[in-house]
Amino acid sequence: MFDADRFAQKPVLGIIRGMAESQLSGVLEAVVRSGVEFIEITLNTPGAIPLLQLADREFSDRLCLGAGTVLTRREAENAAAAGARFLVSPTASPEVARFCREQGIPHFPGAFTPTEIQAAWEGGAFMVKVFPSSVVGPGYFREIKGPFDGIRLMAVGGVRASNACEFLEKGASAVAVGASVFSVPRMESGNHAAIEKDLKEILFEVTGFLNKINSGN
Secondary structure (H helix, E strand, O other): OOOHHHHHHOOEEEEEOOOOHHHHHHHHHHHHHHOOOEEEEEOOOOOHHHHHHHHHHHHOOOOEEEEEOOOOHHHHHHHHHOOOOOEEOOOOOHHHHHHHHHHOOOEEOEEOOHHHHHHHHHOOOOOEEEOOHHHHOOHHHHHHHOOOOOOOEEEEOOOOOOOHHHHHHHOOOEEEEOOOOOOHHHHHHOOHHHHHHHHHHHHHHHHHHHHHHHHOO
16 A cells, blocks of 8 residues: 555655566565655566565565556556556556546656646646756746646666655655665666665654654754
């Protein structure tokens, strides 16, 4: 189950692409140790559906697992059947959005321009994925939140421990990290310590920022 309140408390999403089945246990154990609780496995990863099924069996009690790069309704159906608790898309696919509304599954469609962001939100998005955020930087979120203050946005692309809080300060409700943390060389070599360290640093910055905001300091 996707816990929206929990995600609001720990709004860091890990994006895993290119992970082999033999790497799954070590990588996800590193995520658990880091304190990050929300992870997506992209469907353009070879064998993504079996990976989701395995992750659901072994980690569903400790992680909220979703599917990323969901492009079609069929992919959405297969991912949900495999255990995905939320779906992330690079675009605002109407058929994926419709499936998510029908099934009550949180959807994070991708958008970039104001028109795309509004359309994605009106399609029933739980949160709109602004990608690539690295191209426009945190200031873009401040500008977007001007006319769209009620739309939840997630920064994807170029997020690091050093700038995660700036994205949140400017208007993002969540941040996501992918290849900079879950690089294929790291996963292949079993460098789980580096994955854990980077995630811990990002989560520490994000939760520290939120605690400061919530306390009024």
